[in-house]
Amino acid sequence: MMRAAGLVVWQAHQAAARILKPGVTTGELNLAYRETFERCGATSLFLNYGGPPPFPAETCISINEEVVHGIPGSRVVQTGDLVSLDTGCRLDGWCGDAAVTHAVGPISATHQKLLDVTLGTLNLAIELMASCTLWSQVAREMEALVRDSGFWVVEEMVGHGIGRDLHEPPQVPNYFSEALAGSDDFDLRPGVVLAIEPMVNAGTKKLVCLDDDWTVVTEDGKASAHFEHTIAITSDGPQKLTGPPATDELAELPQWLQDPDQWVIW
Ligand code: MG
Numbered sequence: 001m002m003r004a005a006g007l008v009v010w011q012a013h014q015a016a017a018r019i020l021k022p023g024v025t026t027g028e029l030n031l032a033y034r035e036t037f038e039r040c041g042a043t044s045l046f047l048n049y050g051g052p053p054p055f056p057a058e059t060c061i062s063i064n065e066e067v068v069h070g071i072p073g074s075r076v077v078q079t080g081d082l083v084s085l086d087t088g089c090r091l092d093g094w095c096g097d098a099a100v101t102h103a104v105g106p107i108s109a110t111h112q113k114l115l116d117v118t119l120g121t122l123n124l125a126i127e128l129m130a131s132c133t134l135w136s137q138v139a140r141e142m143e144a145l146v147r148d149s150g151f152w153v154v155e156e157m158v159g160h161g162i163g164r165d166l167h168e169p170p171q172v173p174n175y176f177s178e179a180l181a182g183s184d185d186f187d188l189r190p191g192v193v194l195a196i197e198p199m200v201n202a203g204t205k206k207l208v209c210l211d212d213d214w215t216v217v218t219e220d221g222k223a224s225a226h227f228e229h230t231i232a233i234t235s236d237g238p239q240k241l242t243g244p245p246a247t248d249e250l251a252e253l254p255q256w257l258q259d260p261d262q263w264v265i266w
Pocket of ligand 1: 097098159160195197
């Protein structure tokens with residue numbers, strides 16, 4: 001049932017990726033998410049979340065130095081932007097959550113490396129979840145990969161357990177700490193479902209929240225990237241619940257989503 005919710009999240013990200021180009025507004029991107037959730041009978045987990053003020057949209061859209069929680073609206077996407085899209089939905093009582101950062105047109109070598117390292121950190125975590133028995137072992141390797149690349153892992157925001165609710169225990173940090181060496185550590189065993197979401201900054205890891213009370217930006221104005229999947233640990237290893245459809249799932253998708261050559265994969 002969590003896979004069903006995750007597949008809706010994946011479809012919504014595909015719908016947004018299809019219209020992402022210079023000139024589109026962040027509000028138009030958000031509409032692609034809303035329409036996908038409505039078509040699939042899913043409920044947004046982000047709309048009206050938290051506050052005050054509650055988050056006013058289905059998707060967090062964060063561009064360049066914006067790390068997370070950017071509010072969609074009239075902002076126009078430009079060539080060279082790094083556009084982070086983070087969304088989640090509930091379907092039949094179960095949740096899915098995923099994020100991706102897209103490059104819009106040509107970007108600098110540093111920004112491409114930032115995307116590669118951030119996605120690489122997520123993929124490393126998923127791979128290590130197959131063999132590690134404690135999250136601290138995974139987090140240590142994620143942090144090392146980012147540090148060895150010359151970038152910084154965001155520490156103020158972390159991944160999370162996910163199930164019937166979007167944010168469930170435990171907290172899932174992307175770095176090692178004394179707390180994670182102690183009581184904050186947790187077992188990786190079949191049945192555990194985690195939203196793994198490394199956020200990586202090109203410069204300082206320090207963050208600032210803007211006056212809208214939501215948008216989080218890097219203190220030095222340098223770029224940030226964010227990739228996330230909802231991952232279930234099963235007896236067959238980690239499974240991407242927000243990943244692309246398997247062959248036997250294709251029939252339930254709209255025609256335009258049935259061609260794997262059109263998919264944005266992460
Ligand atoms: Mg999340």
